Amino acid sequence: LVFTEEDKYGLYSNLLFKYFLAEGIVCGHDLFVASAKEHPDNILKELPAPLLDDTYGKELGDEAAAVKSEDFQDSMKIAWRYQNLPKMEASPTTYTKFGHYYDVSKKMSPELCQSVKWHSFYLHEELSLEPKMKTCNMNSGYARLLQFIQRIISQEGFDGSDPQKKQRNVLRIGIQSLGSILWGDDVCCSDTPEDPHSLTKFLYVLRGLLRKSLSACIITVPAHLIQNKAIMERVTNLSDMVVGLESFIGSERETNPLYKDYHGLVHVRQIPRLNSLICDVSDTKDLAFRLKRKLFTIERLHLPPDLSDTVSRASKQDLAGSAKLLSSGCGAMAIGKKHLDF
Amino acid sequence: QGKFTLLRDTRTDGSFLVHHFLSFYLRAGCKVCFVALLQSFSHYSIVAQKLGVSLAAAKERGQLVFLEGLNSCLDLLFGEEEQPGQPSPLQFLSGSSSELRAFFDFVRVSLAPADGDSWKGPVLLVDDLSVLLSLGAAPVAVLDFIHYCRVSVCCQLKGNVVVLVHSNEDAEDEENELVVNSLCHHSDLILWAEGLATGFCKDVHGQIKIIKRLSLRQAEPDLVQIYQYKIQERNVSFFARGLSAAVL
Numbered sequence: 001l002v003f004t005e006e007d008k009y010g011l012y013s014n015l016l017f018k019y020f021l022a023e024g025i026v027c028g029h030d031l032f033v034a035s036a037k038e039h040p041d042n043i044l045k046e047l048p049a050p051l052l053d054d055t056y057g058k059e060l061g062d063e064a065a066a067v068k069s070e071d072f073q074d075s076m077k078i079a080w081r082y083q084n085l086p087k088m089e090a091s092p093t094t095y096t097k098f099g100h101y102y103d104v105s106k107k108m109s110p111e112l113c114q115s116v117k118w119h120s121f122y123l124h125e126e127l128s129l130e131p132k133m134k135t136c137n138m139n140s141g142y143a144r145l146l147q148f149i150q151r152i153i154s155q156e157g158f159d160g161s162d163p164q165k166k167q168r169n170v171l172r173i174g175i176q177s178l179g180s181i182l183w184g185d186d187v188c189c190s191d192t193p194e195d196p197h198s199l200t201k202f203l204y205v206l207r208g209l210l211r212k213s214l215s216a217c218i219i220t221v222p223a224h225l226i227q228n229k230a231i232m233e234r235v236t237n238l239s240d241m242v243v244g245l246e247s248f249i250g251s252e253r254e255t256n257p258l259y260k261d262y263h264g265l266v267h268v269r270q271i272p273r274l275n276s277l278i279c280d281v282s283d284t285k286d287l288a289f290r291l292k293r294k295l296f297t298i299e300r301l302h303l304p305p306d307l308s309d310t311v312s313r314a315s316k317q318d319l320a321g322s323a324k325l326l327s328s329g330c331g332a333m334a335i336g337k338k339h340l341d342f
Numbered sequence: 343q344g345k346f347t348l349l350r351d352t353r354t355d356g357s358f359l360v361h362h363f364l365s366f367y368l369r370a371g372c373k374v375c376f377v378a379l380l381q382s383f384s385h386y387s388i389v390a391q392k393l394g395v396s397l398a399a400a401k402e403r404g405q406l407v408f409l410e411g412l413n414s415c416l417d418l419l420f421g422e423e424e425q426p427g428q429p430s431p432l433q434f435l436s437g438s439s440s441e442l443r444a445f446f447d448f449v450r451v452s453l454a455p456a457d458g459d460s461w462k463g464p465v466l467l468v469d470d471l472s473v474l475l476s477l478g479a480a481p482v483a484v485l486d487f488i489h490y491c492r493v494s495v496c497c498q499l500k501g502n503v504v505v506l507v508h509s510n511e512d513a514e515d516e517e518n519e520l521v522v523n524s525l526c527h528h529s530d531l532i533l534w535a536e537g538l539a540t541g542f543c544k545d546v547h548g549q550i551k552i553i554k555r556l557s558l559r560q561a562e563p564d565l566v567q568i569y570q571y572k573i574q575e576r577n578v579s580f581f582a583r584g585l586s587a588a589v590l
Contacts, residue, residue: 150420200476205419208412211382230515234476237508238380 117156121148139198146205149173153213171215178202179221196231203238242270343463344496348529349506350522354548356506356535358573360469361386363504365395368405372501373461375452379411379473392576405461407452411473442479442487450494453501464501466491471525472508472518481517485524492528530555538570546570549583 153171179199210217221235236242244267349359364386367374378386387397400406453464474484488505495501509522526532534551554565569580 146419150416197476197478201478204412204473204477205415208416211412212416229512230518233508233510233515233518234472237472238476 119148119152121145139195139202142198142202145175146202146209149206149209153209153215169214171213173210173215173217175217175219177222178219196228199231200234200238203235207238236270239270243268343500343502345502345530346492346496346528347502347504347531347533348525349504349533349535350509350526351506351535352509352511352537354535354537356508356533357381357469358578359533359535360467360504360506361389361393362578363465363467364397365390365393367465367467367502368395368397368400371405371462372465373405373407373453373463374400374465374467375407375409375449377409377411377449377466377468379468380470382412383408383410404456409448409452442474442483446487446490446494449491453495453499455499464495464499466495466501466503466505468503468505470506470508471521475515475517475521481520484521488525488528535571545572547573550580 156171206217209215219239246265246267347363349356349363351357351359364374364376368390376386383397390397397406397408401408449466453466455464471484471488474487475481488503491503495503505525507518507522507525509518511519532551532553534553535548536551537548538546549568549570552565552567552569554567556563556565568583570583571578571580
């Protein structure tokens with residue numbers, strides 16, 4: 001269960017969301033898209049086109065460690081997801097060929113989109129139907145979505161209930177902007193929401209459904225709107241992987257010369273620890289992303305060399321501040337580059 | 343015998359302690375009731391295998407009673423109407439009452455000594471209690487549940503109870519902190535796993551604080567020991583602070 005905290009304007013998290021779905025299409029997985037914001041048909045029309053060309057890798061050339069961390073490849077017959085953690089190699093020739101590359105400037109062709117079976121759930125269309133399951137005091141939008149997902153899983157045999165089905169496929173579920181007011185949940189609007197347990201109950205049941213079937217799910221949530229920290233903490237505990245995207249648009253970091261190459265930061269708050277005592281913790285946790293004309297990349301955060309006193313002082317405080325916020329997993333992060341004090 | 347152990351983690355994952363206790367008690371020949379709320383059976387099974395214990399075999403011979411929370415929840419929501427004689431342990435989810443009575447009954451019944459049982463003391467293991475709060479149980483209900491479990495398992499059956507909770511003061515989760523603080527006061531032993539204060543380190547995954555309550559009657563201070571640990575594939579190694587293998 002991949003939980004993505006949206007950036008302020010939702011631009012980049014949407015991109016990540018689309019990558020996930022596009023990867024599903026290219027891998028031949030079935031898709032399930034749910035949204036209360038825009039109709040899933042529209043979402044599917046805007047998926048990036050896959051780059052089937054290997055030479056593209058060479059174009060990235062001497063840039064340091066451009067990696068693909070948004071390729072969520074499922075392992076064979078198990079219900080959990082293994083995240084391909086970014087491999088920080090210096091030389092571009094050692095790319096892990098895991099998943100596919102996408103060209104953001106082009107849209108995926110409709111034939112490719114149609115090649116997989118996909119299901120959609122647009123909240124406003126489904127409101128008329130009555131939920132047949134016990135809602136357990138959950139928000140009705142969530143309850144309907146769960147019922148829908150459960151129905152798809154059992155009907156299409158993703159939970160192994162149909163022994164006749166020879167080829168088992170994976171279901172990729174994408175849920176957009178969960179928790180926003182459009183779903184009827186006021187957890188994003190106030191500090192003390194009316195029903196603080198709806199979102200967490202939803203996630204728990206979803207987790208159960210995912211564990212029981214061959215599916216993987218990405219959820220994007222406008223976390224910057226959720227003021228109740230307790231809920232965020234609980235939600236983090238209920239998810240396998242939590243990634244936060246912080247874009248620089250509109251913040252003072254946009255003009256900060258340190259971050260001029262990047263469009264935002266990636267905060268990996270939690271990594272899945274499934275089927276083993278430990279998880280594969282990468283060397284560094286300073287990650288930043290940038291959106292070039294064709295490619296969306298996530299890289300290790302490289303600070304330009306210090307050329308003046310003031311720059312280094314401001315950045316040190318900044319990074320120290322952000323390092324405190326990024327305490328997760330194994331404690332706070334170490335800063336990528338050391339500043340020499342003179 | 344009759345001890346209540348609290349596993350606590352802050353900003354890190356303390357589930358390695360749960361795996362340890364599970365395999366420890368199974369190897370010791372105790373009857374274990376494992377309430378797994380957060381992960382599936384296969385997850386624990388695979389890790390237990392790495393630690394040298396087979397959960398499936400233990401289940402078959404009746405040594406292990408495994409409650410898979412995720413599964414029960416799905417059965418409750420999407421399954422057919424339950425039989426009147428067998429309420430689901432997670433019944434509080436359906437919202438009628440926020441009491442965990444059915445949950446406690448399940449625990450009590452699973453650990454009740456049966457004829458022909460040759461197991462040494464019963465053990466209740468819970469992973470993890472904070473999830474109950476996320477699912478809508480009131481903190482007082484959770485504390486009541488634990489209290490009943492302690493009376494039943496620790497006092498009446500002379501068994502042990504081990505419970506995992508998450509705690510994080512920054513998160514301002516008052517309900518959770520209430521439960522955690524209350525449990526701390528009642529515990530005989532607290533194992534507190536935290537990330538290092540100095541930051542992320544590859545070789546030392548965190549530190550663990552062991553707080554042992556020596557005596558409830560006399561005003562003796564608790565015994566506190568601090569070690570650091572590193573988690574490996576099949577093992578966790580503990581060492582004194584600053585003496586990790588990478589440093590020596």
